[in-house]
Each structure stands twice: as structure tokens, then as C-alpha cells.
Amino acid sequence: MKLIKTLITISLINSLVVVGAAKFMANNNLRVATPIVITPSPTPVITPVATQTPSSSNIPVPPNKATVAPTVVPTATPTPTPKPAGCIVKIDGINYEITSLLRTHSGGNVFTCGTDMSAIFWGQHNNKILRMMQQYKI
Numbered sequence: 001m002k003l004i005k006t007l008i009t010i011s012l013i014n015s016l017v018v019v020g021a022a023k024f025m026a027n028n029n030l031r032v033a034t035p036i037v038i039t040p041s042p043t044p045v046i047t048p049v050a051t052q053t054p055s056s057s058n059i060p061v062p063p064n065k066a067t068v069a070p071t072v073v074p075t076a077t078p079t080p081t082p083k084p085a086g087c088i089v090k091i092d093g094i095n096y097e098i099t100s101l102l103r104t105h106s107g108g109n110v111f112t113c114g115t116d117m118s119a120i121f122w123g124q125h126n127n128k129i130l131r132m133m134q135q136y137k138i
Contacts, residue, residue, distance in 0.1 A: 046071070085099075086098075086099035086113075087099045087102055087111060087113035087114075088113060088114060088138070089111055089112070089113060089114075089115060089116075089117045090115070090116040090117065090118070091116075091117055091118050091121050091130070091133065092118050094137060095137070095138050096133055096136040096137055096138065097136055097138045098111060098136050100136075101136060107124065
């Protein structure tokens with residue numbers, strides 16, 4: 001409750017500052033290059049829902065005896081995009097999973113995983129090597 005009072009107080013102070021600044025600018029013929037747009041953020045509201053306490057005698061409970069339970073609306077949690085395991089490089093727009101090649105490549109580990117390595121590949125290799133790369137194509 002104290003937090004809500006504090007938030008309301010801060011909101012009121014902010015409103016007074018904005019209104020005061022607007023009046024000051026109007027009284028002094030000042031103009032802002034871009035208009036100030038203030039969009040208040042929505043305040044969460046808990047909607048009470050009357051529920052009856054179950055009784056064994058099935059006697060209706062009067063409305064003033066009902067218990068109040070807040071309505072909770074679940075929010076969707078975004079599903080993270082799975083990241084592929086290993087080292088993937090792109091050559092001429094085609095992805096290759098080359099994790100096993102990292103240790104056996106005759107030129108050493110010159111790879112930058114997750115990038116387009118077309119220019120580097122073609123600077124050192126020819127079409128014959130590209131055909132050998134088909135086993136790593138994904």
C-alpha cells in the first residue's frame with residue numbers, strides 16, 4: 001500500500017511539473033521544437049471476484065459473507081529460439097556445420113563461427129574443395 005501511495009505521489013508531482021512547464025512556456029511565448037507527448041502507463045488493477053465458501057448444508061451464502069479472490073491473468077512467456085550447437089559458417093548463402101572440421105582443417109582453426117566466410121574461403125580454395133564441403137551442409 002505504501003508503494004502505491006509513493007507511485008501516486010510521484011505521478012502527481014510529474015504532472016505538476018509538466019503542467020507548470022507548459023504554463024511557463026505559454027506565458028513567455030516559448031515553443032518546443034517537437035511536441036511533448038506524455039502517455040501514462042496503465043496501472044495494474046486487481047478485480048475482486050466474489051466466491052462462496054463451500055458448505056456441507058448447501059445453504060446459499062449471502063453476498064456480504066462471500067470471500068473475495070483476485071482475478072489473476074497469466075502472461076505469455078516468450079519461448080527462446082534454440083541455438084544450434086557447434087560451429088556454423090556460411091559460404092555463398094549456404095550454411096555448413098563444421099565443428100568436426102575445426103580440429104582437422106589443414107590451415108588451422110581460421111573459422112569465425114556464425115559468420116559468412118565466403119571471401120576467406122574463395123581466397124584459399126576452389127570448387128573441388130567446395131564439393132568436399134557438401135558433407136557439412138545443413
